[in-house]
Amino acid sequence: MKEHINKINGPSNPGFYDAYKRLGEPEVEILFEKDFTNLLEREVTLSSMERYFINIYDATNPECGYNKRNTSPFTPGAKKIIDEKINEITQNLLDERLKDYEVIKEKLLNKKELLNPAELFFIKEKFREKNAFQNAIDHFDFYNYENNSDYDLEFLIDDALRFIKHIIETDTEKEVEDYINNNADLVFGNINDNTILKINQLGEIVKEYQSLNEVCEELNIVRPDNIRYVLRGRQKMAYNHYWMYKKDYEEKKKHLEKDLFN
Structure with a gap:
């Protein structure tokens, strides 16, 4: 929505932008909701649904809609991951x-x-x-x-x-x-799952967080810099706990157990 109705990018799609200026912001109705923990799965699903509705409503036809193409571009980060996975699987098959x-x-x-x-x-x-x-x-x-x-x-x-x-x-x-x-969901699993684990000094998982903002709210801190440093491997602990991404837990678990033993 921000892409299509702001004054900088909006005019690139004159049909939609002219309608917005004439009629005001479009009314939105939420038909259903779906939660995703895997951000890449969310991106692929949304893109697939957008292509589906573009086709079903013939939205590339100027008499029916404002779409210039019947595809939905991925964000650069997701596109890079998807392209890498496509190349990997394709090469294995070839x-x-x-x-x-x-x-x-x-x-x-x-x-x-x-x-x-x-x-x-x-x-x-x-x-x-x-x-x-x-x-x-x-x-x-x-x-x-x-x-x-x-x-x-x-x-x-x-x-x-x-x-x-x-x-x-x-x-x-x-x-x-x-x-x-x-x-x-089958291909990527938790490849982009940024769930954060809080681990005590006994190596036990205390809690899971979906974002650093959630951690900040619970610890009543303004910036999560120290936790981010732990997640990136630049320091071992922050706020008397270990922190790591859930997707990395199995890989880093052995190093954590060795550190705790020492």
Whole structure:
């Protein structure tokens, strides 16, 4: 709302901003509420819902709404995490899915070993509907390499086969992106859960807090600098307690137990 109705950013979407100036602030009705402890899951869910409503109300149509596109951008921090996760999962899948491609490429380069039926299906049929170089594949003699010119073989490897690799990479990335958008809670778990643990000198969890502001209110302090230093590992304790993010607890628990033992 701040993005669309303020005088600096508002005019970038003239339809919405003109309506705001003419009619005043829009009335808002809360249809339902949902709580999220995982901020990244919240971001993905909101973005997915926004795309859903943009499409269902045809909001990119100037006669129906003010949206310029049917997508919803993520905030920079969330986008960085999402892109990293997409790249990680995509690369893991491609390591497996491109094995056939690498084997076929090696066999063709050697020009000695013929492809087996499964490999022939992979190169000739599996990607037929999407492959722009299918004609070159259909006219290549896979049963006697001597019947093909060096140019035919070079074109097959450098263009037709490489295009198959491109299809696999593109389809896999799209598959992973769609999966993450629809299953954020399963994929990310507590990756962005900033729940803070207060731990006493016996190593026992005393309380959980959802924010540093909540800690400040309970301890009646203005700034949580010392607690923030503990969370960042710059000092060991603050206000006679250890402090750490819940998402880091299992990893740091051993170091805490060693420190307490000493």
